[in-house]
Amino acid sequence: MDKNKxxxxxxxxxxxxEALRDNNMYCECVDSAExxxxxxxxxxxxxxxxxxxGSMTLFEAGVIDMLRGGRYNFLDRYTKNxxxxxxxEAAFTSDVYLMSSNAITEKxxxxxxxxxxNRVASLIWGPKSVIVVAGYNKIVKDIEEAKVRVQExxxxxxxxxxxxxxxxxxxxxxxxxxxxxxxxATTVITGRQRVQNRIKVILIGEELGY
Ligand code: SF4
Numbered sequence: 001m002d003k004n005k006x007x008x009x010x011x012x013x014x015x016x017x018e019a020l021r022d023n024n025m026y027c028e029c030v031d032s033a034e035x036x037x038x039x040x041x042x043x044x045x046x047x048x049x050x051x052x053x054g055s056m057t058l059f060e061a062g063v064i065d066m067l068r069g070g071r072y073n074f075l076d077r078y079t080k081n082x083x084x085x086x087x088x089e090a091a092f093t094s095d096v097y098l099m100s101s102n103a104i105t106e107k108x109x110x111x112x113x114x115x116x117x118n119r120v121a122s123l124i125w126g127p128k129s130v131i132v133v134a135g136y137n138k139i140v141k142d143i144e145e146a147k148v149r150v151q152e153x154x155x156x157x158x159x160x161x162x163x164x165x166x167x168x169x170x171x172x173x174x175x176x177x178x179x180x181x182x183x184x185a186t187t188v189i190t191g192r193q194r195v196q197n198r199i200k201v202i203l204i205g206e207e208l209g210y
Contacts, residue, residue: 006205009136012106013203016139019108024193026200033061036204040131041066043200044096049073051091053099053119056161057133057209063098072096088118092126099123099130100209102154103146104138104201110190111146113155115183123190123199132201135208143189150174150184157210159183 001009010029017027030036040063044050050072058064067074075094077087091097099119103111110132114120123130140146151174159166164183167175174184193199 010205012139013136013205016104016106016108017201017203019106020104020201021108023108023191024196025108026197027203028201029203029205031205033204033206033208036061036133036202037063037066039202040098040133043129043131044072046071047073048095049075049090049093050096050098051075051087051094051122051127052077053097053122055098055100055133055209057100057135058098060208061133061204063133067098088116091118091122094127095129097122097127097130099132100134101132101138101201103140103149104134104203105140105142105146107142108191109143109146110188110199110201111140111143111150112188112190113150113184114186114188117186120186120188124188128198130199132199133204133208134201135204135206137207138209139203154210155184
């Protein structure tokens with residue numbers, strides 16, 4: 001990427017990181033997914049029970065492969081015959097929960113929209129530590145922009161990935177549907193936290209996920 005362009009992106013990342021820290025979340029900015037893996041490993045202990053929320057970012061950044069490496073007790077929801085419901089429930093008592101975020105505002109808020117709600121439930125309460133991994137493309141100015149980002153990019157792309165029969169997979173943007181397979185059932189805004197640094201955000205200077 002052009003250096004001048006990246007400098008501007010990096011400033012935006014740093015500004016967002018500062019706002020997240022003000023909201024009692026830990027935040028670190030890194031240039032690459034490779035660096036992010038080192039940071040994530042430094043935030044976990046060998047043998048930790050680890051669960052994840054559905055996320056393309058975690059695959060693209062190499063996090064899922066890293067978790068499969070044997071250092072952690074990774075409850076892998078993606079293996080054949082996995083007890084997905086059991087893993088969703090086990091997430092509440094896990095040591096670490098890894099996920100991305102649909103958007104992160106420059107004001108230091110996480111914005112997430114879920115279909116099942118298991119991902120936002122674990123973000124809000126349960127796991128001792130929550131690590132949010134996100135590319136710079138997830139950063140938006142404010143909640144209004146976050147809402148647009150989800151309606152125009154994240155939700156239609158995720159609905160397409162999951163093979164949902166929702167109107168957005170045909171039109172490419174939100175139609176505020178009443179589909180049985182609607183993936184936008186619950187919206188959670190994560191602002192200033194009571195428990196300092198339970199939520200840890202790793203902002204990566206690469207475009208990752210949707
Ligand atoms: S509300 Fe329906 S149409 Fe809109 S993004 Fe969500 S699933 Fe797609």
